[in-house]
Amino acid sequence: MLGSVAVAAFTATSKIGNILTQGFTSVGQTITTYCGQNAGKDDIDRIQSGTRSAMLISGIYAVAIGGIAVLALPLLIQLFFESGADLTTMMPYARTYMYLCASFYIPLAMIFVYRNAIQGCGYGAPSMILGFAELVARLVMAFISMKVGSYLLAVACDPAAWLVAGILAYIIFRVILKDMRSRRMSL
Numbered sequence: 001m002l003g004s005v006a007v008a009a010f011t012a013t014s015k016i017g018n019i020l021t022q023g024f025t026s027v028g029q030t031i032t033t034y035c036g037q038n039a040g041k042d043d044i045d046r047i048q049s050g051t052r053s054a055m056l057i058s059g060i061y062a063v064a065i066g067g068i069a070v071l072a073l074p075l076l077i078q079l080f081f082e083s084g085a086d087l088t089t090m091m092p093y094a095r096t097y098m099y100l101c102a103s104f105y106i107p108l109a110m111i112f113v114y115r116n117a118i119q120g121c122g123y124g125a126p127s128m129i130l131g132f133a134e135l136v137a138r139l140v141m142a143f144i145s146m147k148v149g150s151y152l153l154a155v156a157c158d159p160a161a162w163l164v165a166g167i168l169a170y171i172i173f174r175v176i177l178k179d180m181r182s183r184r185m186s187l
Contacts, residue, residue, distance in 0.1 A: 005089050005090055005093065006093045006151055008081075008090060009077075009090035009091070009092075009093035009094040009097065010093060010094075010097055010154075010155070011080075012077050012080035012081065012090070012094065013073070013077065013093075013094045013097040013098050013101075014097065014101075014158075015080060016069060016073070016076045016077065016079075016080075016098070017069065017097075017098070017101050017102075020065040020068065020069055021065065021105065021108060023058075023061050023065070024058060024061070024062075024108060024109050024111075024112040025112065027054050027057060027058050027061075027109075027112060027113060028112035028113065028115070028116035029116065030054070031050065031051060031054045031112075031113055031116045031117050031120060032116040032117070032119055032120040033120065034047075034050050034054075034120065035047050035050065035051070035116070035117045035119075035120030035121050036120040036121070036122070038050065039120060039121045039122055039180070042180075042184060044177060044180050044181055044184065047117065047121065047177070047180075048177060050117075051113055051114065051117045051173070054113045054117075055109065055110065055113045055114075058106075058109035058110075058112065058113055059106055059109060061109070062105035062106045062108070062109045063105075063106075065102075065105065066102035066103070066105045067102075069098050069101075069102045070098055070099060070102055073091075073094060073095065073098050074087070074091065077090070077091070077094050093151065096151065096152060096155055097155045100152070100155050100156060100159055101155070101158055101159055103159070104158070104159035104162045104163060106166075107159075107162040107163045107165075107166030107167070108162040108166065109166075110162075110166035110167070110169055110170055111130065111134075111162060111165050111166050111169050113169075114166075114169035114170050114172070114173040115127050115130050115165075115169050117173055118130075118169070118172060118173055118176055121176055121180065123176050126172045126176070129168075129172070130165050130168060130169050130172070131165075133161075133164050133165050133168050134161040134162075134164065134165040135161075136164075137157075137160045137161040137163075137164040137165070138157045138158070138160065138161045140160070141153060141154075141156050141157040141160045141161075142154070142157050145157070
């Protein structure tokens with residue numbers, strides 16, 4: 001429906017985004033260990049301050065890579081095509097993808113920080129719920145984009161999933177901290 005040019009631009013630009021967002025994975029892995037150690041020590045205040053710091057670092061990183069992605073897109077996209085490829089037809093699709101996705105890197109950072117903090121605190125089921133919420137948000141957006149035939153809505157599948165799961169992860173994390181505090185009080 002959208003054609004090979006749109007698909008090629010989408011694929012290349014999503015690879016650029018995947019490479020640039022690898023820093024979130026590192027922060028997520030770090031916060032899992034950090035929260036696990038502090039949960040074992042029952043230091044809830046330290047868990048809270050550590051996740052706040054991780055979110056600050058991830059937020060700054062999100063803004064930085066978002067800026068890089070948007071500004072350097074014409075150069076970065078060339079890495080995925082042969083030197084003679086005509087990128088002028090792809091750039092409108094690539095820009096749409098990158099501008100929209102980069103605008104939602106902070107909710108993506110929230111997923112990595114809070115989901116991994118939740119796991120580190122020993123709560124596995126909420127992480128599965130967050131994964132399911134991401135899946136449902138993607139499916140809903142994909143279904144709508146297919147019905148409408150909109151490239152913008154197809155691109156919005158990831159940002160919609162990030163927004164839903166990021167907000168949900170933050171809420172669940174706050175509930176878990178409250179639960180951990182109430183457990184500590186009852187001991």
